Each structure stands twice: as C-alpha cells, then as structure tokens.
Amino acid sequence: MPDARFLVVFDADSTLIRNEVIELIADEAGRGAEVALATEAAMRGEVDFATSLRSRVEALAGVPVAAFARVLARVEPTPGVVPLIEAIHARGGVAAVVSGGFHEVLDTVAPSLGVDVWRANRLVAEDGALTGVVDGGIVDAEGKAAALRGWAAAYGVPLARTIAIGDGANDLRMMAAAGLGLAFNAKPAVRAQADLVIERVDLAEVIPLLP
Template identity: 35%
Template sequence: MERRSEVSKDFVCDVWKTDRTLPREELIYLRQELQRFRKIDLIQISSFLKDASLFCFDMDSTLIKEEVIDELARYAGVYEEVAQVTKEAMEGNLNFHEALHKRCSYLKDLPVSIFDDLYFKLHPNYGVPELFQELRKKNAKTAVFSGGFSDILERFKQEYSIDEVRANYLDRAGDKLLGTVSGTVVDKNIKRDSLLELQSRFQMRKENVVAVGDGANDQLMLEAAGIGIGFHAKDGLKANISNWIDFASMDVLLYLFEE
C-alpha cells in the first residue's frame, strides 16, 4: 500500500497493487468492509494514465448538481407534470425518446433567454472546476455528452474549455421555445458512439479513455471506455458496473494519472 501525492483538495489516495483482477463481488465486499470505518471509495484499474487521454462525461447530476429539464420546468410552472413523465419513464412505461419529447412539450413558449438566467444558477459538483483546470494542463481531451440541451452545454463548453459536446437541440421560433426537439437525440447509444468516435478521431488507446456518469443511460458509455466510473451513481447504474465513487469529489479522477 502506498500513498499518492495529493492532487485533490479534500481526498487522499492509497494504491494497493495486486497481481489479479478482482471480481465484482469481491470489490463490493471490500467496499462494504472499508466503509464500516469511514467514507472510503474503492475503484480498480489495470494501469494508470500515462499518455494522451480522453475524458468523457455525462452532464446533469454528474458535472452539475441539477437536472436542467427539472429547473426549466420550475421556471415554466410545470414541474409536477414533468416529474410525472420522469416517473413513467423510470417505471418502464415510456422509453427515453418518448419521455424526452413529452417533457419538452411542457416547455413550449418559454423565452429562449431563460438559458441565460438558468446557467448562472447551476452549481458544478465539488471538484469539477479543479478537475478541468488540471486536465487542460495535462493536455487531456475532454467531452460532455448530455441528454439535456445544447443551450446549456455550449455555455459550459466555453467556461471550462471542453473540446466536444453532444446535447439535444430545443426548437425555437423567434425568442420562444416550440416545445420540440430536432436532430439526433442524445441517448445511451449516442453517448457510447460519441465516445468511440472521439477515441478514433483523437487516436486514443482504449486504456486511456475515461468515462464518468451517474445514471443507467451512461452504462454503455462506461462499458466502452478503458476506465468507466459511476460518480455518485444511482442504483440502476451501480447494479451493472464495478467501479463507482460514492463520497469523493470529482477532482479525485486526477489520481488516475501516473505520478
């Protein structure tokens, strides 16, 4: 066991080297045992990041604390209606595409300027600004794939110097939203395909590709990456992955780099 040089402002990292890959069940058992004593996260990687790397993220509840469509619904006074559609989707009565289109229909007639107001009320998750600052210094490529909306993602891209974003486009006429979405809908398949596209374009080896998300629609993206990590993940995602972070801030991802 060795202590890494501190790169996170609030969390330290100890490295335990083993000559075998631990099965998922053993990782879960070890997490549970460690967490009996204090808030400890445990992830397993085959090697540290050494060369050029690509980091792909989900947006809502991963990089930011909020779910943007919920915040838009609050502005429009239709939060309960949108929440009901989300509940239907989680119960399996609507697929992702149906739920997205139905929820967006409630945003009809909102002013496009709403995004300017909303963006400054969103809160990055702990460690996010520090992470992106350091990733730029390491010349890592960064991407955000969101089932949310391009109006927010483009602002985020500019603020944090993100290389690539994928999000849904809300149609508009003049200064009003039409309540519809056009173009390719960013769902779980598009997230995975976008990661693979960028991996190819940037000529990255799979082991140098990191994916981070919190929900079930991030699973395929995490599986396609060399290192897939659930960040403060929902149970639906945890049930199908091996690596997740429950307690630490986002900047602990900097421990993935070789010292």
C-alpha cells in the same frame, strides 16, 4: 486535431453540474415537479430515454428563449470539476461532455469549465419561444457511446485509455464502451454495473484514477 494521451467523457446533468437542466427550464413553465418525476424514471432506466425526453420537452412549449439567462444563473458546477479538468489537461488528456440535455445551456457551461468538446440535444424555438420539440436526432444511450468512440478516434486515443463518468441508465453504454466506467452520484442500476463507484459528490476524487 492533435493526438491526446487519454480521453475523459462526462455526462452533464447531475455529473458535470449538480442540476438537471430540463427541470430548471420546466420551472419556467411552472412544470418543474412534473418533469422531475419523469426525469427520475428515465435515469433509473424504467422508461425509454428518447421517448421520455420528447414527452418532457413537450412540457417546455412556450418557455421564452430569454428565460435561458435565468436557467444559466441557477446552474451549479459539481464540486471538484475544475480541478479535475485542469488535471486532465496537465496530463495531456481531453475533457469531453456528452449530454441528453441541451446545447442551449451546455454551449455556455462547458467552455466556462474548460471542457474541450461537447455534444447535446437542441431545442426548436420559433418567435422567441420553445416549441416543445427536439431538433433532429436525440442523444440517447447509444448516441453517448458513439460520441465517446468518435472522440477517441479523432484524438487518436485507444478505447482502453478512455474514462466515462455518469449517473443515469442512459450512461451505461458509454461506460461499457470506455476503458473505465465510473458511477458518480449514480442511480442503483448504474452503481451495480460500473467498474468503480465514486461515493463522494466531488469530481476531484477522479484525479488519482487518471492515466
């Protein structure tokens, strides 16, 4: 792949998009409120992300794969995301997404928004329904940081010319690894440790910060 001038890595849920996708899927099982409480605790950093994700995915067992069409219909891109990604490309940058969420949704959402590369977790399905298990290793805080470093190397971008944008505790390692870590729509712990805090829920606010 050709070298890029810079790299911007987004978290997905509550950053690239307004929703927490696992909650939308849990709604299909009638367990949305329960999963939302567990997600909030994980994003605040009160529980181990991987352990929390596995327990929350268990609540999705039995959801038909066909329900993803309804989930996708409810996904709302964050205001300003398309102008920001267009600006990244216009300036010779790469837009990437790494998510503790799921490829089953991101594989549709990411390309529709102009994202270049993305990585997320996968859900196991059998006989047309989710089993309640994550397929393979979990994309956690270290997985997000590793993705940023890997993409930077692949595109020939020094870490100093990388930007990471996130909202939850599992984004902190990625934000620390980046040249610039931006807290967006973020929990208090993330706001406290970020290089900069974006106050408005509008990703176009990031455009003036691009190299």
